[in-house]
Amino acid sequence: MQRRHFLATAAASAAMGVLLPGCERAPRALQGRFTGIDMARGHQLRDWLQTGNLPAPTVVRRAPVIIAGGGVAGLAAARSLRLAGVNDFALLELEDTAGGNSRGGVVSGIACPLGAHYLPVPGDDAREVQDLLEELGLRRRVAGRWQYDERHLCHSPQERLFFDGEWQEGLLPVQGVGEATLAQYRRFALAVERESKAARFAMPALKLWGTKQPLAPAHQALDAITFSVWLAQEGLDDEHLLWYLNYCCRDDYGAGTDRVSAWAGIHYFASRHGFHAPGDAVDEARESVLTWPEGNGWITHRLAEPLRTGGQLRTATSVLRITESRHGVHVDAFNHATGSVERWQAPRCIVALPVFVAARVVQSPPAFLAAAAQRLQWAPWLVANIHIDSPLTDRPGAAPAWDNVLYADPTAGGLGYVNAGHQRLDVGAAIAGPTVLSYYQALGDVPDARQQLATAPWQQWADAALTALAVPHPDLRQRATRVDITRYGHAMSIPVQGTQSFLSQIGLQRLSGKRKQLSNGEQAAWIPTPATARLAFAHSDWSGYSVFEEAFTRGHGAGLVAASA
Numbered sequence: 001m002q003r004r005h006f007l008a009t010a011a012a013s014a015a016m017g018v019l020l021p022g023c024e025r026a027p028r029a030l031q032g033r034f035t036g037i038d039m040a041r042g043h044q045l046r047d048w049l050q051t052g053n054l055p056a057p058t059v060v061r062r063a064p065v066i067i068a069g070g071g072v073a074g075l076a077a078a079r080s081l082r083l084a085g086v087n088d089f090a091l092l093e094l095e096d097t098a099g100g101n102s103r104g105g106v107v108s109g110i111a112c113p114l115g116a117h118y119l120p121v122p123g124d125d126a127r128e129v130q131d132l133l134e135e136l137g138l139r140r141r142v143a144g145r146w147q148y149d150e151r152h153l154c155h156s157p158q159e160r161l162f163f164d165g166e167w168q169e170g171l172l173p174v175q176g177v178g179e180a181t182l183a184q185y186r187r188f189a190l191a192v193e194r195e196s197k198a199a200r201f202a203m204p205a206l207k208l209w210g211t212k213q214p215l216a217p218a219h220q221a222l223d224a225i226t227f228s229v230w231l232a233q234e235g236l237d238d239e240h241l242l243w244y245l246n247y248c249c250r251d252d253y254g255a256g257t258d259r260v261s262a263w264a265g266i267h268y269f270a271s272r273h274g275f276h277a278p279g280d281a282v283d284e285a286r287e288s289v290l291t292w293p294e295g296n297g298w299i300t301h302r303l304a305e306p307l308r309t310g311g312q313l314r315t316a317t318s319v320l321r322i323t324e325s326r327h328g329v330h331v332d333a334f335n336h337a338t339g340s341v342e343r344w345q346a347p348r349c350i351v352a353l354p355v356f357v358a359a360r361v362v363q364s365p366p367a368f369l370a371a372a373a374q375r376l377q378w379a380p381w382l383v384a385n386i387h388i389d390s391p392l393t394d395r396p397g398a399a400p401a402w403d404n405v406l407y408a409d410p411t412a413g414g415l416g417y418v419n420a421g422h423q424r425l426d427v428g429a430a431i432a433g434p435t436v437l438s439y440y441q442a443l444g445d446v447p448d449a450r451q452q453l454a455t456a457p458w459q460q461w462a463d464a465a466l467t468a469l470a471v472p473h474p475d476l477r478q479r480a481t482r483v484d485i486t487r488y489g490h491a492m493s494i495p496v497q498g499t500q501s502f503l504s505q506i507g508l509q510r511l512s513g514k515r516k517q518l519s520n521g522e523q524a525a526w527i528p529t530p531a532t533a534r535l536a537f538a539h540s541d542w543s544g545y546s547v548f549e550e551a552f553t554r555g556h557g558a559g560l561v562a563a564s565a
Helices: 003-018 039-051 070-082 125-133 179-198 219-223 227-233 241-253 262-270 296-311 356-363 367-375 429-432 449-455 458-467 501-502 549-564
Strands: 031-034 059-062 067-068 091-092 102-107 110-113 141-142 147-148 159-163 164-171 315-323 328-336 340-346 348-353 377-388 405-406 414-419 437-444 480-494 535-536
Touching: 031 458, 039 315, 039 340, 039 356, 039 480, 059 356, 067 340, 070 219, 070 262, 070 296, 091 296, 091 340, 102 377, 102 480, 110 377, 110 437, 125 262, 125 377, 125 549, 141 377, 159 437, 159 449, 164 262, 179 219, 179 241, 179 262, 179 480, 219 501, 227 241, 241 414, 241 437, 315 348, 328 356, 356 367, 367 501, 377 449, 377 458, 414 458, 437 458, 449 480, 458 480, 535 549
Parallel strands: 031 480, 059 340, 067 091, 067 348, 159 405, 348 535
Antiparallel strands: 102 110, 141 147, 159 164, 315 328, 328 340, 377 437, 377 480, 405 414, 414 437
């Protein structure tokens, strides 16, 4: 028995004695706030750009390379610069900490995610991510085989679904469904396998893009229609299957099957571990995920720390404008600590900003950037971190898991919650002690969601989260002490139909000169990177959807472009 399974079994056994209804308590006065994202800074930048009243710079600084944006792509670009021997650069980040959608936070002393909360074990297409994990000590070769550190793999039980009044193992509805439903599960599995054979899928998807034919014809056909249209063409109409697929799309892409392309719907499964109908054999090692109490903030903190100590990381700094000329790049940035504008001069700049922001701050933007900003769509997102001081009463069925999803109406955007205490190694504290439940809402299909995020008080979002989770946990309001709300107005690009066909034709610039080996042994391989003479663009937006593998690989590639120029 693997160690994480042993720990989980012990935890489940301990839970039998504590997850019983206790003495009822009256709901307490709930504490909370908006946290994580400084929306006022983003809106100030938006207002300045709309009016054109940008402050003038008062100081001039210089560096060989400037990185605009400190999300996963910007941090990856900084790492590849350092590996290529370029240590003199500056990374400018609007927020007080780097990490973008992959930052972690603390609520009542307990670490929890503010956004992305896991990383699937990467396949061989994600070699850059594999190298990072090896560098961080998360994987190593033992007796000729790669092994991942059991402490960081998600402990069992990994996931469960609240369905028909009970918890069941796994997220695919199976308990009490009929043979017709099971038959459609099997048909969908065969359809995913068929599409995978017609043209290969990969994660990251950009590894399949070439210079002559960026997207295979079979992929172009899938990209031309929505996932819901494709499902209808396949005769797949079972309500349980459709709910599950809609959940998967909202979870990874921020919007449901009516908006994302059929390519994205198939890619969700085919690029990683396929789709398994009940009873199919499952490769557990391939489907494992890495996770931490603070989510992917565990990774971004380690990417940012050497930049903070080395002086390259400049947080609380809003990029106002990026001007490219024949002789170099000027980057004007507002320092929120000093209240002044700094002008950075550099031969090269890596623009690791969301596409819609990059199109506003880059002066005379290249045609491909302006076109991408017009074509792409973004999903709002919300994370509610709920601190509870004692275990919740649980409905019957499967034991508490790391990922807990509710079979419910998706119109409110709810995706369920992860338990920040699930990875604790002290089993007693993991079960009996306080913890934080991170509840996620994907709001890409909710009308006026972005406006609601900007105007509704935090209490409204907290109440919505508590109401949703009170169905499986009726005593949640008695246990909750604090709810911190993190808002993302433009959390991720939605891969709507036509997105891949459009983006795959951008950024087919190869590295100049010969490939060279980086300081850690990696090879400086060519990665499709949108670029001009002095600007290299890096963000998951250029892949059309937001996952760690895409953002990191794009940042890595942009860093190599800047280092080789």
